[in-house]
Amino acid sequence: MSINVTDKRFESDIETFFLSPKGGYTKHASADLDKKKGLFFNTFIQFLPLCLSELSESSS
Secondary structure (H helix, E strand, O other): OOOOOOHHHHHHHHHHHHOOOOOOOOOOOHHHOEOOOOEOHHHHHHHHHHHHHHHHHHHO
């Protein structure tokens, strides 16, 4: 069994982890970026309820 230790494979493994449920990241197209706001607006809107529910739980 050979192990592929090239830079591309290393980068691919890191990206695969980050995009997994455990890594928690999502991949976006450049066109999805709102340049005026400096963020991926739809992802931000999806994130808000998660963040707000954690805040309300911690303040209880």
